[in-house]
Amino acid sequence: MLTQTERGGAESIDWMASLTYRSEAAPVPSATELESLIAEARGRNHNVGITGMLLYDSGRYLQTLEGPPDAVERLWSAIKRDPRHGQIELLSQHIVPSRLFSGWDMQLYDRRGGNDQRAPAVKKASISLVDHVPATARFALDGDDGKLNALIADLIAQGWVGDALVRHLLEPTARALGDAWLADDCCEVDLTIALSMLQLAGHAVHSRPADSIRQSRYSILLVTAPGEPHMLGSSLLSDVFGNAGWSVDIAFPDTDESLARQLLAQRPDAVDIALSEALPRHHALVRLRDTIEKCRAASPDEMLVVSVGGRLFAEAAATARSVGADHARLSAAGTSVPLAKLIEQRRTRS
Ligand SMILES: Cc1cc2nc3c(=O)[nH]c(=O)nc-3n(C[C@H](O)[C@H](O)[C@H](O)COP(=O)(O)O)c2cc1C
Known part of the structure; x- marks a missing residue:
């Protein structure tokens, strides 16, 4: 359970789930409808310990929910079924050590002239960060590292931190x-070059040490799934885990056997096996399940935590369970936290 209290640290932390999505209102609500939606939401959220904010702007919603993981999961299922909106897109889902919106059962920012001036800059800006995606893709495809670097430098100067830049x-x-x-x-060559440019941009966004929750004593082996040519996910992770203080090794094994040999030689606490961040290749899942089975059979450490990632997992087209892994990441950002928890839980149980 993600809500368990962290052991072994200097302080106790109750981990919270945090989920952000955006959607389009259907139809556009009147001010009264919006107020009644928020009034009901506040009452229910209060009862189940959920806090957060709902931004309404020109027919679009952006909402962050935070609270106990089970409660957030239940509410998220209800929200996805709600006919009052559509085009629902999950932007991020992770666990956090504390609430950003504590004290707000659900704060409404109605940008039709309501109280949007009180919206925290970080949340308003998260819309604009996603809006930079088309330009970033263009610069990467054009091989224009000057413009790409200038854009990233500009966003860092605006106060964006590495995790947000990676995730959004x-x-x-x-x-x-x-x-x-x-x-x-x-063409495929353009795609490969563009992904390499994003890899370099990933190093740049993490050039300053991130605020790691703790210096970890864990080790991780980051690998691309055997046969997977795209290495952006592993590359982004190496910065994320390195900044979090983990001991990191990265490898691009071409067969399951060479991955198994690497595990035997290094005995890491966790292994992350990455599929493409760009392409949703469903047929890769059967192979990945097989790879994971072989890793577990070959690993000298039965407590090995196996994590997986890539576009199929980010878009929830596959789950950790569907390939026999312990964890599937929706993003490279923030992954060190749930993996540290899994490792800790296994050690405590043994
Ligand atoms: C944009 C939007 C945001 C919502 N936010 C919340 C919320 O924060 N809390 C809540 O209880 N319901 C919220 N709702 C309503 C839920 O979708 C759902 O109607 C409500 O939880 C009751 O679900 P149930 O009928 O399955 O019990 C929201 C609906 C919309 C359209």
Whole structure:
């Protein structure tokens, strides 16, 4: 359970789930309808310990829910079924050590002249960060590292931190590039070059040490799934885990056997096996399940935590369970936290 109290740290932390999505109102609500939606939401949220904010702007919603993981999961299921909106897009889902919106059962920012001036800059800006995806994809496809670097430098100067840039800009851009390739708007070489440019941008966004929750004593082996040519996910993770203080090794094994040999030699606490961040190749899942089975059989450490990632997982087209992994990441950003928890839980149980 994600809500368990952290052991082994200097302080106790109750982990919260945090989920952000955007959607389009259907139909556009009147001020009264919006107020009654929020009034009911507040009452229910209060009863189940959920806090957050709902931004309404020109027919579009952006909402962050935070609270106990089970409660957030239940509410998220109800919200996805709600006919009052559509085009629902999950932007991020992770666990956090504390609430950003504590004290707000659900704060409404109605930008039709309501109280939007009180909206925290970070949340308003998260819309604009996603809006940079088309330009970032263009610069990467054009091989224009000057413009790409200038854009990233500008966003860092505006106060954006590495995790947000990875989650809301670089990974969505990789998916946009994958769509361009699927639509025949670019060739495979263009895609590969563009993904490498994002990889370099990933190093740049993490050039300053992030605020890690703790210096970890864990080790992780980051690998691309055998046969997977795209390495953006592993590359982004190496910065994320390195900044969080983990001991990190990265490898690109070409067979399951060479991955198994690496595990035997290094005995990491966790292994992350990455599929493409750009392309949703469903057929890769059967192979991945097989790879994971072999890893577990070969690993000297039965407590090995196996994590998986890539576009199929980010878009929830596959789950950890469907391939026999312990964890599936929706983003490289923030992954060190749930993996540290899984490792800790296994050690405590043993
Ligand atoms: C944009 C939007 C945001 C919502 N936010 C919440 C919320 O924060 N809390 C809540 O209880 N319901 C919220 N709702 C309503 C839920 O979708 C759902 O109607 C409500 O939880 C009752 O679900 P149930 O009928 O399955 O019990 C929201 C609906 C919309 C359209």
